[in-house]
Amino acid sequence: MTCLFAPSLAFRHYNPDELVLxxxxxxxxxFAACYWHTFCWNGADMFGVGSFDRPWQQPGEAIELAKRKADVAFEFFHKLNVPYYCFHDVDVSPEGASLKEYLNNFAQMVDVLAAKQQQSGVKLLWGTANCFTNPRYGAGAATNPDPEVFSWAATQVVTAMNATHQLGGENYVLWGGREGYETLLNTDLRQEREQIGRFMQMVVEHKHKIGFRGTLLIEPKPQEPTKHQYDYDVATVYGFLKQFGLEKEIKVNIEANHATLAGHSFHHEIASAIALGIFGSVDANRGDAQLGWDTDQFPNSVEENALVMYEIIKAGGFTTGGLNFDAKVRRQSTDKYDLFYGHIGAMDTMALALKVAARMIEDGELDKRVAKRYSGWNSELGQQILKGQLSLAEIAKYAEQHQLxxxxxxxxxxxxxxxxNHYLFDK
Known part of the structure; x- marks a missing residue:
């Protein structure tokens, strides 16, 4: 019997030079590959130690191991042929035992990354600061009850923003991993909201001060590690941005698995961000609807992602954003090629999803049917309502006079x- 599929390190659907629309x-x-899941995670989970044998994760001098990790990372980016990568500050650089060590280490590694980018042609899609892993951030960073912790977080964000700018990054991401609460018994919601609102305003101020021309992005997530996070979903983030006058300054980076945790479809979150005018970028992965945590699996559903790509392309496509694979191989996937299989399959999935989305757009039938459904709003009555030319009482009077x-x-x-399904499965 002939095997219909043999393990391959070749793409089946992704061709960077193929013209689509x-x-x-x-x-x-x-496409972008992420530093953290790909090169920092050692396979440990809550019930077991690390299962991966990564040479750059062995004991040794921290800064030298970081340089070795960078060598491996850029070799991987080159072999995978991804144009972009993403990182947190402490993914690429040892945190050190003090703020001074953190700053010195990061400065060294930014120079290393700049040289790697120049040599390889790989660019930075976005950078960010990890303000959630260190125990000091147990009660949050910008929302922490201690202003000294707030100040340490501000230092990390300023430093990571400056590095992103120096490296030509096209976006800067803010994910509030612990910007939330475990219990309301010790939480002042109004105080914490004011703190994080001011923090974001200062981030915007710093962006303009240094001349960073990229996009600022907040990444929504409803919970984990905290019980409830303040950036719950796209709609919640939009309300926050409006409250602090930031809706023209900050957009969203939407992760598929976070949509699942919020009880939404990935499609819903993408469409919502586009409708609200805050769509920026995507963390392409998938979750498990039967599990209540972030599984960060590689995307493999063309059905799900075709609708996502349809919304994105119909809205004009990415500007500074892209598809970052915020995904990790499973703990049992210990073969060195598994990192490639995961990314290659994900890239093929998104490429095929793009082709399906292109068929949907070229055919135009979905758009026609939606336009027809709302065509009544193009009538004189519909336009008068939308333009604010009629009051509620006047509309009621119209309905009565015309016996609607x-x-x-x-x-x-x-x-x-x-x-x-026709677009998906018919040739």
Missing amino acids: GKRMEDHLR APQHQSGHQELLENLV
């Missing part, structure tokens, strides 16, 4: 689901 596939997708008796029109959900 008149644009190179690489330019549509803007509207009839429900079918939403044709089943037909549209069949149509999407």
